[in-house]
Amino acid sequence: MTKLKNFLITVTIGGLAVILPIAILLKIFLWLYNWAISLIQPITSLLVETTQASQTLAQWLSFFSVISSCFLVGLLVRTGWGKWLHDGLERLLLTRIPGYKMLKELMAKLQPEQGQKFTQPVLVRLGENTGEFLGFITEEYGDDRFAVFIPTSPSPMNGFVIQTDISRLRYVNVSAETMMKSVIACGVGSTEIINNADASSQSKA
Numbered sequence: 603m604t605k606l607k608n609f610l611i612t613v614t615i616g617g618l619a620v621i622l623p624i625a626i627l628l629k630i631f632l633w634l635y636n637w638a639i640s641l642i643q644p645i646t647s648l649l650v651e652t653t654q655a656s657q658t659l660a661q662w663l664s665f666f667s668v669i670s671s672c673f674l675v676g677l678l679v680r681t682g683w684g685k686w687l688h689d690g691l692e693r694l695l696l697t698r699i700p701g702y703k704m705l706k707e708l709m710a711k712l713q714p715e716q717g718q719k720f721t722q723p724v725l726v727r728l729g730e731n732t733g734e735f736l737g738f739i740t741e742e743y744g745d746d747r748f749a750v751f752i753p754t755s756p757s758p759m760n761g762f763v764i765q766t767d768i769s770r771l772r773y774v775n776v777s778a779e780t781m782m783k784s785v786i787a788c789g790v791g792s793t794e795i796i797n798n799a800d801a802s803s804q805s806k807a
């Protein structure tokens with residue numbers, strides 16, 4: 603009887619371990635989908651009224667319109683005239699909007715071509731007798747001192763920032779996506795991170 607009980611418990615927990623992550627991902631995707639739908643609802647409603655298209659078709663057309671607009675605007679600001687227009691608009695209007703400057707700086711951190719180091723994964727040791735934390739370099743001060751963001755698990759949008767020197771860091775030769783997946787998965791995939799960590803922080807100093 604005990605063996606049967608243990609078998610049932612083990613199988614149930616194993617099934618839960620498979621289903622729960624999938625359910626959480628589906629919940630996140632559903633939330634993102636509903637959020638995106640709410641953003642494009644004005645465009646969708648306009649398309650339904652003017653073209654008599656179905657709600658589903660109007661939503662897809664709205665998505666395509668928004669993505670195409672973002673691409674064209676991004677293409678435009680790469681030209682000299684577009685950059686001049688953007689800088690003027692930003693100076694006269696956008697910088698007056700509360701939170702715009704902070705949001706712009708955050709987006710700049712996420713663009714590797716801007717030379718930012720937000721995408722550099724590292725292992726951080728906070729004390730002599732502590733384990734290592736997964737983190738990302740966000741700023742270099744000079745004299746081998748850095749600001750490092752340490753995300754929490756399984757929600758990497760939260761975390762804390764420390765100022766530390768290079769002696770407490772080990773660079774990790776994996777992509778930021780690989781590091782973030784391990785954070786979200788509560789450490790699953792850490793083997794690849796540890797195996798690709800520099801033996802010493804000095805190797806990239």
